Amino acid sequence: MKQLVALILLLVSVNVLGTDNLLQNTYLRSGFTLNGKWNYIVDVYETGYYNYRWEPHDGSTNPGAGAFFLNEKPKSKKDLIEYDFDKAPTLLVPGDWNSQKEKLFYYEGTLWYKKSFDIPEFDEGKRYYIHFGAVNYRADVYVNGKKLGMHKGGFTPFNFEMTGLVKAKGNFVVVRVDNKRAADEVPTLNTDWWNYGGITRDVMVYALSKTFIEDYSLQLDKENKKLLNGYVQLNGESKANTRVSLNIPELKLNKEYFTDEMGRVNFTVPVKKLSLWSDSNPKLYQVRFSAGDDEIQDKIGFRQIATRGADILLNDEVVFLKGICIHEENAMRGGRAYSMEDAKMLLGWAKELGCNFVRLAHYPHNENMVRLADEMGLLVWSENPVYWTIQWENPETYKKAAQQLSELITRDKNRASVIIWSMANETPQSDARFTFLSNLAEKARSLDNTRLISAALEVHSTVPGGNTMVIGDKFADVVDILSFNQYYGWYWGDVENIKNIRWEIDMDKPVVISEFGAGALQGYHADSLTVWSEEFQDLLYKETLPVLYRIPQISGIAPWILADFRSPRRVLIPYQDGWNRKGLISETGNRKKAFYTLQKFYSEIEE
Structure with missing residues (x-):
């Protein structure tokens, strides 16, 4: 018995x-x-x-x-x-x-x-x-x-x-x-x-411990630079009416609170002489939470991110996002990136390019990346893996997308580097898709209202083959930052006509180009109009960058992509051979010509 x-x-x-x-x-x-x-x-x-x-x-x-x-x-x-x-x-x-x-x-x-x-x-x-x-x-x-x-x-x-x-x-x-x-x-x-x-x-x-700190948040108030907002959630039988301590030694800040019957306490803390985190000053504070015999420490940066018309504001100052897209892959090893060494290599390459911003595509990357971005002063776009076409009308599929978004936000909500939650990438328009993505955006804002919402949308010409591009997407009304992928000169259009392209964007929102690029096999050289050559990729960058920079609302650019990565879709031998070749760095770690073109372009943008 x-x-x-x-x-x-x-x-x-x-x-x-x-x-x-x-x-x-x-x-x-x-x-x-x-x-x-x-x-x-x-x-x-x-x-x-x-x-x-x-x-x-x-x-x-x-x-x-x-x-x-x-x-x-x-x-x-x-x-x-x-x-x-x-x-x-x-x-x-x-x-x-x-x-x-x-x-x-x-x-x-x-x-x-x-x-x-x-x-x-x-x-x-x-x-x-x-x-x-x-x-x-x-x-x-x-x-x-x-x-x-x-x-x-x-x-x-x-x-x-x-x-x-x-x-x-x-x-x-x-x-x-x-x-x-x-x-x-x-x-x-x-x-x-x-x-x-x-x-x-x-x-x-x-x-x-029997009762422990399960979750917490500590962030700078969206409106007031002299207030920190946060919460602590305990787990355990003794979670109710338990003393919780917050300590930030450098600020000489010591506070005590008591949890409610659900084991939670929300608080607002006044602070003075706070050194704000930014891409030029990646300041992190040692923060300690304790409850009973459980203690947890973190390194947290405090900053504000917002938009004003077509500008992105970091701590009330206009910032231009000089970015690059990254896949979670160690190209030189040819496998999934996972270690801090991998993160140092990838983000180190981004810094070498002159970036202050990285788009971590097309799914949540490992925690090493955002932790290191905190330390290096790199702003981060973090993305939910709602990619291309999924079952928009399937409630179970939505639950899976919402779950992964929640897990991402739960993990990274205290990382100052993360400024954008992206809902999706290149998704075809429909009413069901609009409802799906709008619900995701609402969920993201309910979990964390201190960051910006975006998605990588698509552009279309007003007439087939025309030079005027528009974004005819209802979801553009939902996002804080208007982002789109554009591959004129590669998937459509003539690279020599890029200089004649213009965008008609009638929304007063910041525009971030979330992708553009062309494939090139590192070491393959030809004239600048021969596809797969380094010269063609370089020409596309030289023609595209100044055109994008002339968009009135432009606030950032993130070309596709930092390094070549494996893809079973890419089968052309000898140029692809199982690799997406749009990287600026090859799987052997060698820089292509376009790497230096982008590096030069970013160096000439005024801070």
Whole structure:
């Protein structure tokens, strides 16, 4: 009877654990890593998840020996178990499987990961969480044979509590990862980047207090530079009427508050002599929150971002966004970027170009990028992966998009560098799409009203083949910054006619060119009208940049793209060979001619 009660309690706890909110600032929390070598099993037929009747093993109260998440071993020579993680090969986590194993280069499907771990200084009085920076795309997570939960979304963090399931020694975590594309997912079937599968970001374990700081925010007031607004949200049985402390040593600021019955406290703090964060002064303050025996520290910059007519204002001063688009890929390694070293390389290249702004496309990038951008003084456009055409009328698809947007904002709301939340990229117009994106924008503003909303829209000529371009998109009324992608001279139009192009924009909003560019194979040289040559790409930049800069409302430019990146859409040999070649830097790290043209253009723009 006792065993039955224990089993029931365990099942109930697992059901509850799968609903936990996202932990804030795991980046600077004390924990221990599960990064490193994980055993893996490729499961093309999903044998480890479904039985032969196509019923999920984890939906059964008595899963069979074929359930991979049980990590079972034969108990006698008569036992038949047709898998063994401990004899399986290994993959490095974080990392994608495509670039690590040649046989998995094009693989899209299910792959199981397993990692054994002990918990140092195990304490039964602590609450234990496992946190994933990102897994692409679906992750089913099991600890010691019990399911913690499932997460969808390949670029946002998630966590599950595993208190009561783990012990000091002999634990194991099994993760079923499925990166198959599907029509009702976000992003959908068709993209122009590589669908890297795997546990692509850090995996951490955290031992937290019975009541701990789950979430917090601290930002400069939108209107008043002498006020900080914030909140703290506690998690735990003792979250109500608990003392919460805020400390910023450099400002000699010490405040105490008490939470309400839901464990939350909202506050406004007056400050004096605040050094504001900007692209030229990336000032960060050490901030400490404490509640009970839980303490968390962060480095936060304080700044205001707003628009006034066609200007973008950073701390009430007009700023021009000298930008570049970036994919989360280490081109020189040919795989998903994940480390601080990767971030330093990519953002270092952007700085070398003379950028003060980066568009992190087309999905949320890893936290290293925005943390480093805070330190380097780079302004950031952060994007939800609503890309091209998705199922606009499907409420489940909207839920997935809204979930990923929420997870992105939750993670990065305290990063001063992030100034723009982007809702989508190059989406075709329809009433359903307008409603979908408008609802996303409303959700973003409800979660964080201190940043600007945008989306990468498309432009059209007033007549076929004409020289006058317009933005006929209702969603332009919703955004704060009017952004659009334009590829005149590459996908349409004659590069020699770029100088005659003009834009008719009748909205008094800042305009940011979110993409333009042309492909070039680094090292291929020809005359300037030969496509795929460095000279053609360079000519397009030389013709396009001054024309864009003459747009009356222009407030920023972000060409496509910093570095070449892999894409299965790009099949032309020898010029593409599986790479999108619009990068200004090749996969070997060499600068193309257009790199220096853009660098020179940015150097001549007055600050």
